[in-house]
Amino acid sequence: MDELFGMPTDFEIKLMPWWIRLFAPSNTYVTFWGTLYCPDKVALDYISRNDYVPRSLFVHEACHVKQQRARGNLLWHLGYAFFKTYRYGQELYAYAVQLNYLISLGLKPDIPAFAKPLSNKDVYGYVVTYNKALKDLKELLNA
Ligand SMILES: [Zn+2]
Numbered sequence: 001m002d003e004l005f006g007m008p009t010d011f012e013i014k015l016m017p018w019w020i021r022l023f024a025p026s027n028t029y030v031t032f033w034g035t036l037y038c039p040d041k042v043a044l045d046y047i048s049r050n051d052y053v054p055r056s057l058f059v060h061e062a063c064h065v066k067q068q069r070a071r072g073n074l075l076w077h078l079g080y081a082f083f084k085t086y087r088y089g090q091e092l093y094a095y096a097v098q099l100n101y102l103i104s105l106g107l108k109p110d111i112p113a114f115a116k117p118l119s120n121k122d123v124y125g126y127v128v129t130y131n132k133a134l135k136d137l138k139e140l141l142n143a
Contacts, residue, residue, distance in 0.1 A: 004055070005101045007062035008069070011035060015044060025123055029057065031064035033073050052105055060098040064090070084126035091124055092133070096140035103141065111137055 002009040016030065016037040024030045029047065030037045036058075038044035047054050047061070067090055068076045079086040095114050102109040112134060117123050119133035 004062060005059050005097070005104065007059050007097065008065050009062065011062070011065045013038065013044060013048065015041065028123070029061050031061045031068070033077070034065050034068050036061045036065070052102065052107065056098045056101050059101045060094045063094040063097045067093070087124060088126050088128055091118060092136050092140065096137060099137065099141055111141070 011034055013036045016024065016039055020030055020032060020037055021039075024037075024039075027039050027043075029039070029043065036047070038047060047058050049055075071079070076090075080090060081087075095118050099109050099111060099114060115130055115134035115137055118137065119128050119130040121127060
């Protein structure tokens with residue numbers, strides 16, 4: 001299996017259909033049932049680029065593919081949809097993988113800037129403070 005930073009690359013990347021838009025936050029990538037969906041063609045072209053920032057986004061979404069395969073699609077999506085702590089744990093880990101990927105390239109990513117969306121209720125719908133998200137992220141990093 002082809003891998004990127006330990007994450008799978010053998011999954012489909014598609015434009016988001018209307019029915020995923022019903023529950024996805026606007027202008028975000030969504031990995032659903034092992035497929036990466038992009039909000040539009042620009043986003044699809046972007047995440048397919050071979051630069052480190054789009055690659056880091058790709059690694060984040062590929063991490064969700066790996067999680068979904070490990071847990072099984074049905075259980076993963078049910079847990080993600082209905083249990084805030086499960087959703088937070090899955091996102092926290094995917095953010096940490098994304099940051100570790102950037103760090104592995106010798107970069108110094110702005111970790112607080114990643115803790116902001118991770119703790120944003122409008123993005124993930126759970127209640128975790130910015131400080132908790134930042135602390136949890138730092139604990140998972142190899143930096
Ligand atoms: Zn995610």
